[in-house]
Amino acid sequence: MHAMEFLTLSVTVAAAAFSILFFFLRHAGAGAGSLPPVPAVPGLPVIGNLLQLKEKKPYKTFTQMAHKHGPIYSIRTGASTLIVLNSPLLAKEAMVTRFSSISTRKLSNALKILTSDKCMVATSDYNEFHKTVKRHILTNFLGANAQKRHHIHREAMMENILSQFSEHVKTFSDLAVNFRKIFVTQLFGLALKQALGSNVETIYVEELGSTLSKEDIYKILVVDIMEGAIEVDWRDFFPYLKWIPNRRLEMKIQNLYVRRKAVMKALMNEQKNRMASGKEVNCYFDYLVSEAKELTEDQISMLIWETIIETSDTTLVTTEWAMYELAKDKTRQDRLYEELQYVCGHENVIEDQLSKLPYLGAVFHETLRKHSPAPIVPLRYAHEDTKLGGYHIPAGSEIAINIYGCNMDNNLWENPNEWMPERFLDEKYDHMDLYKTMAFGAGKRVCAGSLQAMLIACTAIGRLVQQFEWELGQGEEENVDTMGLTTHRLHPLLVKLKPRIK
Numbered sequence: 001m002h003a004m005e006f007l008t009l010s011v012t013v014a015a016a017a018f019s020i021l022f023f024f025l026r027h028a029g030a031g032a033g034s035l036p037p038v039p040a041v042p043g044l045p046v047i048g049n050l051l052q053l054k055e056k057k058p059y060k061t062f063t064q065m066a067h068k069h070g071p072i073y074s075i076r077t078g079a080s081t082l083i084v085l086n087s088p089l090l091a092k093e094a095m096v097t098r099f100s101s102i103s104t105r106k107l108s109n110a111l112k113i114l115t116s117d118k119c120m121v122a123t124s125d126y127n128e129f130h131k132t133v134k135r136h137i138l139t140n141f142l143g144a145n146a147q148k149r150h151h152i153h154r155e156a157m158m159e160n161i162l163s164q165f166s167e168h169v170k171t172f173s174d175l176a177v178n179f180r181k182i183f184v185t186q187l188f189g190l191a192l193k194q195a196l197g198s199n200v201e202t203i204y205v206e207e208l209g210s211t212l213s214k215e216d217i218y219k220i221l222v223v224d225i226m227e228g229a230i231e232v233d234w235r236d237f238f239p240y241l242k243w244i245p246n247r248r249l250e251m252k253i254q255n256l257y258v259r260r261k262a263v264m265k266a267l268m269n270e271q272k273n274r275m276a277s278g279k280e281v282n283c284y285f286d287y288l289v290s291e292a293k294e295l296t297e298d299q300i301s302m303l304i305w306e307t308i309i310e311t312s313d314t315t316l317v318t319t320e321w322a323m324y325e326l327a328k329d330k331t332r333q334d335r336l337y338e339e340l341q342y343v344c345g346h347e348n349v350i351e352d353q354l355s356k357l358p359y360l361g362a363v364f365h366e367t368l369r370k371h372s373p374a375p376i377v378p379l380r381y382a383h384e385d386t387k388l389g390g391y392h393i394p395a396g397s398e399i400a401i402n403i404y405g406c407n408m409d410n411n412l413w414e415n416p417n418e419w420m421p422e423r424f425l426d427e428k429y430d431h432m433d434l435y436k437t438m439a440f441g442a443g444k445r446v447c448a449g450s451l452q453a454m455l456i457a458c459t460a461i462g463r464l465v466q467q468f469e470w471e472l473g474q475g476e477e478e479n480v481d482t483m484g485l486t487t488h489r490l491h492p493l494l495v496k497l498k499p500r501i502k
């Protein structure tokens with residue numbers, strides 16, 4: 001062999017051997033300790049990257065950082081290290097493959113108080129308590145059979161929503177209508193009915209010394225807690241300073257906690273009296289009282305409240321954004337209307353027909369993709385050394401799964417900033433698959449309420465488009481700001497409605 005050829009061959013063999021070794025070390029049998037550390041985004045001493053997060057829309061900041069630093073990077077939030085994942089592959093690796101090492105929740109000080117230290121299905125660690133309460137919520141409330149039993153309440157809600165929009169159009173014809181005001185009152189009513197068996201209008205709360213309207217109850221159980229949940233306590237970032245009091249925040253959060261507890265107690269007492277009079281109904285409260293003997297009264301109160309807040313928020317966010325996009329885009333609204341006409345004729349769309357309405361499904365999924373209602377999965381942390389994307393993840397790292405970043409990934413979605421439901425008509429998608437995007441999470445902790453969210457949002461969107469032509473109110477096109485950490489619209493959607501001629 002020629003000397004030059006020999007040299008080239010040797011270099012090639014050495015390079016191949018090195019590549020195999022490198023691949024082996026990064027991906028396969030190598031111990032986690034020998035893997036490289038996750039690339040770090042440069043920050044400042046002590047505070048780390050906190051200043052880069054001051055925008056208060058971390059999911060957007062994280063997505064921009066991913067353009068520069070790749071889909072996995074670490075940032076320092078004060079004393080803690082946060083690993084941020086921005087691609088579906090990495091997100092699934094964390095939520096499915098490495099679940100056993102990353103199944104523990106990391107809660108802020110505010111959330112620790114508001115969730116009664118993880119006493120909810122969604123915020124608990126993956127332990128016996130979680131398995132028990134997840135079984136309960138699926139059996140009576142969110143599983144497919146339970147959802148069939150609650151169908152009657154959803155149907156009543158849809159009727160009320162439509163009649164209120166019709167009433168508005170009759171009375172004020174040209175005036176824009178506040179979509180959220182009508183929708184949320186009815187959705188909250190449904191939440192109360194499923195949870196407690198009664199769409200309560202008023203309640204006397206002894207601890208607060210006053211009678212509350214439904215609006216007051218909604219504020220205390222949902223709005224105030226959503227706001228409190230995103231309160232930032234600087235001690236979250238510097239746990240070694242937790243001995244320094246932060247009275248203003250502590251008082252505020254404690255006050256929210258106490259008020260919520262008092263209202264739940266009054267609501268539950270009313271239902272206890274009903275049960276004592278021999279009247280039982282199909283609702284989560286009756287089920288937990290009679291079937292979940294292992295739970296304390298406080299735990300039942302938290303679990304009932306959990307379903308109320310979960311029913312009332314994310315489905316509203318999805319439906320409100322879908323109606324915004326449809327009202328803005330007459331061509332796509334017409335396309336949806338044609339599909340509805342073709343499948344349902346002059347009849348109102350019903351849940352059983354949803355599988356025959358691919359464009360309606362596509363509108364739902366595209367809205368979840370572009371406006372993911374839970375843009376970041378509530379933080380988890382690795383309780384043991386593990387690996388992600390071929391990098392070493394030391395025990396104690398916090399993990400942020402940026403769902404918004406996954407759903408806006410340029411490598412996966414063409415023009416991700418555009419709302420294009422047609423992308424989900426591609427034959428690679430199974431029409432009834434609820435998990436086409438990362439919006440509901442993945443793995444063992446995937447959203448337990450996805451079926452309910454789909455049934456409510458799709459039926460509502462379908463009926464509202466069958467009944468009216470939608471147009472944005474003046475200045476609404478630019479009105480796209482969101483609230484804090486979520487994609488909840490900052491201002492309610494204002495729309496003009498024109499009844500369709502049947």
Ligand code: HEM
Pocket residue numbers: 121122123134137142307310311314315318372373374377378439440441442444445446447448449450452453
């Ligand atoms: C479009 C609407 C919704 C979206 C986008 C959504 C999103 C999510 C996400 C991302 C998670 C995963 C959290 C994690 O992995 O840590 C989750 C969990 C959960 N969601 Fe939803 N959700 C929605 C509606 C609902 C509704 C209507 C309910 C109930 C009424 C609900 C109940 C739950 C529960 C109980 C969990 C915890 C599951 C577990 O930890 O095993 N969700 N949701």
